Amino acid sequence: MIKFSVILPAAGRSTRFGGGELKKVYVSLLGQPVWLHSARLFAARPDVSDVVVVISADDEAYFRENFGEVCQEIGVQIVLGGETRTDSIANGIDALDSSSHFIAIHDAARPGIDNAMVDAVFNAAAASGAAILALPVPGTLKRVSAEGTISETVPRDGIWEAQTPQVFRRPVILEAYEKFRDEPATDDASLVERLGHPITVVKGSLNNLKITTQDDLVVAQRLLSERS
């Protein structure tokens, strides 16, 4: 069986989510913290050899006190993240065991992932060596000036918004991080693109939204409660 390692980056500052004590990955969603939704899904999959959650060093005491037991129970390894998302994932990669054939990176802030979506992107990566979930942009895109006025309408043909998981054959992502980890990007496909490696795009879902603002949490609660 092809085996996948999974890295769940959860070490961000959650600044766009706004005030309050808890970062977005720790707030409760349908009875469990946001990060644990995808952690449980991946940890339960027979094709996943290991799961690593990457947390902020500032959160380590809180995380181990509140979630150390469940991490042991479901087999999730805790790793400390870095300044940028790229740093955090590089730390995650360093912690993985070397037996898996593929490495999948999934935002811990995307609790709505489901096994059908994971099957689709895992199968696409197994076929081509690299694949991501994404959604075609539905609306009209405007570039807006610093003064708050439209400077141009951006043609949307062929424009998709990347989601996660982003899944790569182990040597491909290792080479990308070895070469470009010091040139941070907002997603992992950006680093692999720099290698010139083709990346298959698989249609994701609105259910796989990233919790970024408080509004996203409200939407996620509605979407996921209707689904379960």
Ligand SMILES: Nc1ccn([C@@H]2O[C@H](COP(=O)(O)OP(=O)(O)OP(=O)(O)O)[C@@H](O)[C@H]2O)c(=O)n1
């Ligand atoms: N240094 C970082 C930055 C981000 N992330 C993770 O990468 C995912 C996507 O990042 P984003 O949604 O931007 O999270 P934050 O960086 O926390 O958000 P913000 O930009 O609002 O601070 C999140 O699960 C976040 O925890 C991470 O592990 N390490």
Ligand SMILES: C[C@](O)(CO)[C@H](O)COP(=O)(O)O
């Ligand atoms: C990886 C990602 O979720 C794909 O859309 C996105 O790039 C994360 O960006 P963020 O600024 O770290 O939220």
